[in-house]
Amino acid sequence: MRGILRKLAGAVLTLLAVTLLVFLAFRLIPGDPVTALLGTEITPERAAQLRAEMGLDDPLLVQYGRWVIHALGGDLGTSYSYSMPVSSMLAGKLPITLTMSLMAFVLSIALAIPLGILAAKHEGRIFDRVLLALCQVIMAIPPFFSGILLTYIFGIVLRWFTPGGFISYERDMVGFLRYLILPAVAIALPKAAMAAKLLRDSVIEEAGKDYVRTAYSRGNATMEVMYRHVLRNAILPVVTFLGMALADMVAGSIVVEQVFGIPGISRILLTSISNRDYPVVEAIILGIAGLVVVANLLVDLLYRLLDPRLREA
Amino acid sequence: MGEMRDDLILRVEDLTIEFHDHDRPECVVEGFNLELARGEIVGIVGESGSGKSMSALAIAGLLKRHAMTRSGRILFQGVDLLTCSRSQLRSYQGDEISIVFQEPQTSLNPVHRIGEQVEESLRIHHPEVTAQERRERALKLMEQVGLREPERVYRSYPHELSGGMRQRVMIAAAMIGSPQILIADEPTTALDVTVQAQIIELLRNINRREGTAILFISHDLSLVRSLAGRVLVMQDGHVVEEGASEEVFAHPRHPYTKRLIAAIPVVEL
Ligand SMILES: Nc1ncnc2c1ncn2[C@@H]1O[C@H](COP(=O)(O)OP(=O)(O)O)[C@@H](O)[C@H]1O
Ligand SMILES: [Mg+2]
Numbered sequence: 180m181r182g183i184l185r186k187l188a189g190a191v192l193t194l195l196a197v198t199l200l201v202f203l204a205f206r207l208i209p210g211d212p213v214t215a216l217l218g219t220e221i222t223p224e225r226a227a228q229l230r231a232e233m234g235l236d237d238p239l240l241v242q243y244g245r246w247v248i249h250a251l252g253g254d255l256g257t258s259y260s261y262s263m264p265v266s267s268m269l270a271g272k273l274p275i276t277l278t279m280s281l282m283a284f285v286l287s288i289a290l291a292i293p294l295g296i297l298a299a300k301h302e303g304r305i306f307d308r309v310l311l312a313l314c315q316v317i318m319a320i321p322p323f324f325s326g327i328l329l330t331y332i333f334g335i336v337l338r339w340f341t342p343g344g345f346i347s348y349e350r351d352m353v354g355f356l357r358y359l360i361l362p363a364v365a366i367a368l369p370k371a372a373m374a375a376k377l378l379r380d381s382v383i384e385e386a387g388k389d390y391v392r393t394a395y396s397r398g399n400a401t402m403e404v405m406y407r408h409v410l411r412n413a414i415l416p417v418v419t420f421l422g423m424a425l426a427d428m429v430a431g432s433i434v435v436e437q438v439f440g441i442p443g444i445s446r447i448l449l450t451s452i453s454n455r456d457y458p459v460v461e462a463i464i465l466g467i468a469g470l471v472v473v474a475n476l477l478v479d480l481l482y483r484l485l486d487p488r489l490r491e492a
Numbered sequence: 493m494g495e496m497r498d499d500l501i502l503r504v505e506d507l508t509i510e511f512h513d514h515d516r517p518e519c520v521v522e523g524f525n526l527e528l529a530r531g532e533i534v535g536i537v538g539e540s541g542s543g544k545s546m547s548a549l550a551i552a553g554l555l556k557r558h559a560m561t562r563s564g565r566i567l568f569q570g571v572d573l574l575t576c577s578r579s580q581l582r583s584y585q586g587d588e589i590s591i592v593f594q595e596p597q598t599s600l601n602p603v604h605r606i607g608e609q610v611e612e613s614l615r616i617h618h619p620e621v622t623a624q625e626r627r628e629r630a631l632k633l634m635e636q637v638g639l640r641e642p643e644r645v646y647r648s649y650p651h652e653l654s655g656g657m658r659q660r661v662m663i664a665a666a667m668i669g670s671p672q673i674l675i676a677d678e679p680t681t682a683l684d685v686t687v688q689a690q691i692i693e694l695l696r697n698i699n700r701r702e703g704t705a706i707l708f709i710s711h712d713l714s715l716v717r718s719l720a721g722r723v724l725v726m727q728d729g730h731v732v733e734e735g736a737s738e739e740v741f742a743h744p745r746h747p748y749t750k751r752l753i754a755a756i757p758v759v760e761l
Contacts, residue, residue, distance in 0.1 A: 389598040396552055397586035397613040397665070400579075411603045487603060487649040 186479055190472045195247070197468040198461060202243050205457055211235070212259045212455040233259070246461065255465075256458035260451070265462045269444065273466050274348070275359075276436065276443035280429045280470070282356075282363035287371035287428075288421060294371075295378025295417070296410070302383055311379075314372040322431040326365040326438035333361055343440035362439045366431040370424040374417055381413040388412075415486055422478030426471040501672050501705055502528040502551070506564035509546050509729075513559040520546050521729045524564070528673065531703040533695075535720030535737060537713050537752060543729040544709045545594075548677045550574070551707070552591040553581045568673075586613030590666035594678040596658035600650040606661055607646035610634060613669045633664045637694055656687035660694070667698060674698070675707045680715070692719055713752050717741050725749045 213226045213235070230236055234245065249256060255265040294310060301307040334342035340361070346354035385391065386409050394408045436445040444463055451459035483489050507524040510517050521543040528534055536544050549555050551566055553573055566573040568589065573581060590613070593599045600609055610630040614621055621629075627646075634642040637660040650658060659679055666674055676695060680688035696719060699706050710716050716723050717737045725733040725746065733746040744750045 389593065389595050390601040392554055393593065393599045393662075394601065394612075395554055395585070396591045398582045398584075398616045399612075400582060403616075408601050408604075412601070485603065487605075488651050 182483075183480075186476060190476055193472050194465065194468055198247070198250075198465055199243060201461055201464045202246070202457070203239065205455065205460065206239060210455050212457065215454040215456075216259055246458075250461075250465065255462040258451070258459050259456045260454045261456075265458050268447065268459065269462060269466070271347075272442065272444045272447060273463070275441060276429070276432050276445070277466075277470060278348075278356075279359050279363055279366070279436075279441070279443065280425070280432045282359055283366035283370070283428045283432070284421070284425055286363055286367040287374060287424065290367065290371040291374035291378060291417070291421075294375040296382060296405070298375065298379040299382035299386070300405075302379075307379070311376065314376045317368050317372040318376075320369060321434075322365045322369065323434045323438050325368055326362060326435045329361045329365055330439065345439075345441050347442075358439075359441070362432070362435045362441060365435050365438075366428050370421075370428060374420055374424070377420055378413060378417045381416050382409055385409045385413040411485065415482065418478055418481055418485065422475055425474045426467075429467050429470060499529045500527055501530050501568065502526070503567045504547075504551065504564070505567070507547065507550060507566065508563045509543075509550060509555065510561045511559060512561065519729055521550070524726075524729075524731060526707075526724065528705050528707060530672070531699065531705055532722070533699055533706045533708055533720045535716030535723040536707065536709045536726060537711065537716050537723060538726030539752075540711055542726040544711075544726055545677055546729075547726075548591065548675050548707065548709055551673075552589055552675055553585055554591070583617070586666075586671070587617040587669040588671050589673045589675070590669065590671040591675040591677065592659070592662045592666050592679045594681050596655050596662060596682060599662055600658055602650055604649075605646070606648050606650065606653070609650075610646075610661060610665045610668060612665065617669055629668060630664070633668055634661070637661075637664045637667075638690065639664070656683050656690070659683060659687075659691060663691075663694065663698070667702070667704070670702060670704075672705060673707065674704050675709070677709045678711065681711070688715075695719060712756070713741065713749075714756050725752065 211230075212233070213229050214221060216229065217225060234242060237245075246256065253266075255269075257263065258265055258268055261268060298307045298310045330342050333339045340358060344358075346358050348355040382405075391404060391408060394404045399407070432443065433445040433448065435441075436443045444466075447459060448463050450456075451463070504524060504526040507521055507526075508519065509521040510519045512518075524543075524547050526534070526547075536547070538544050546555070550562060551573070555562060562574055564574065568584060571580065573584070600606075607627065607630055610633065611626045614626050614629065631642045631646060634645060639645050639657060639660050645653065645657065645661070650661075653661065659682075663679070674695075679695070680691050683691065692715060695706060695708065698704055706719075708716060708720050713723075720737050723735065723737040723740050724731050725740065725748065727746075727748045733740060733744065733749045740749060741753065744753055
């Protein structure tokens, strides 16, 4: 219980640290929102006036503190360049990106677990070798490239979907999810390949341990040894890996959105960065970091559930 | 096929085990013969690498099937364990023939509770026994093998127990099906001397109380003598001497046996 409280405190600190870093980084790089806002109409007087209105002259920590207090109250501020509340700007976008990331996450688990087990069972035989070789190749393909490849094969050659013909979830939930499958596959593939190989190696390693011999000595059939004994132990490193991979998959989503013409947060993120639209960028980072932190907490809980050796620690 | 003497429950005939995982085939057990009668304790001694564990694993049906050839016969209840079907073999494992290993630290599954592991054979072979009954039998057996606070140990995980306790757990798990044969492969080698003596005493009690035949394996001739009525001495995969353990101890014929006896440290009390 104390361990869990400590983890929660750690998660909050992580979120604070990440947002503070983004906050500081933006003040250190050249360019500021006032210049971007005023464009050609800029005069030193107007710039100074606007900067004062926006509170940009206050000490950095005061500005950051103000942002944190507002964020805690659910107010993420107003976009400088669009003059609209950040929350309503992101409301229709963040769910798309997060849905796609989660689909990719589920897909990589659904692919990796059966393939990893199957490869381990066929260790050294043809299925195992082919799968290992495939994994090696797929691990090296970045999602944007497999995205382009998938768009070409399924969109242009086979015409299973219309490239760029994104369907919003408000209009057609099923169509929306179906449109996201291929991008999710593109994001999931390298992670699934890595997780499958990891699980295969882990199963093979566990299968050689003494407790497996004990399990056989009690009359367990091979399947029972695999599912009751080996897998419970072999899955542990894979859980850790997938937890870390989730952050990568969110980052992958942002890139792949561009390839598939999906109106998620990627476009807003990029324009907001170049316009120095701090509130928007901060909110997006907060959302992504929040997802990652929550995922890590869940992985941690799951790990404790699976491995009794970690429970008292 | 099984023309066994009435009180014999196990007969190993001419067991030979050969590895093929290197370029040259390697014979680790050759021409091994053994007879085990109901309720008897037979010891196997020999230096490390002499083929004791391989013979034990063969009898327990635990030799991996690839990379090695096995010949000869291992007759249990008239069935040859080397050639019978997997499912027939499984029906004996943990129910009629149980085994306790040398490594109590690693022989238990780290993620399962002790209770679950003690009960496992019973759950597999006797699904008609209810969970409640299983638990009661496990707790009783855990008490009998000298585990204090069996209720607490039942809920524990292996990493929470000492080596001696884990070996007691292994013995309880091996005994839950009331097997005909218990194979103990150097069960005390990893333990300190006091615990070693307690485990030997425990095996003796099990043999007296339950009438379980025990195949006791050790590299320590004095341990074997204190427990087993009959002993086989193994060297390089061969049985080089066999007989009543007092006799072998008092009048060793083979030079290797003489060396083993000479190697026993004199314990000063
Ligand atoms: N996979 C293997 N390939 C070749 N030889 C092996 C293999 N496993 C064990 N051996 C050999 O088998 C012999 C007998 O081993 P073992 O029965 O474990 O000895 P003991 O239990 O008497 O110490 C040893 O010489 C060991 O090196
Ligand atoms: Mg051995």
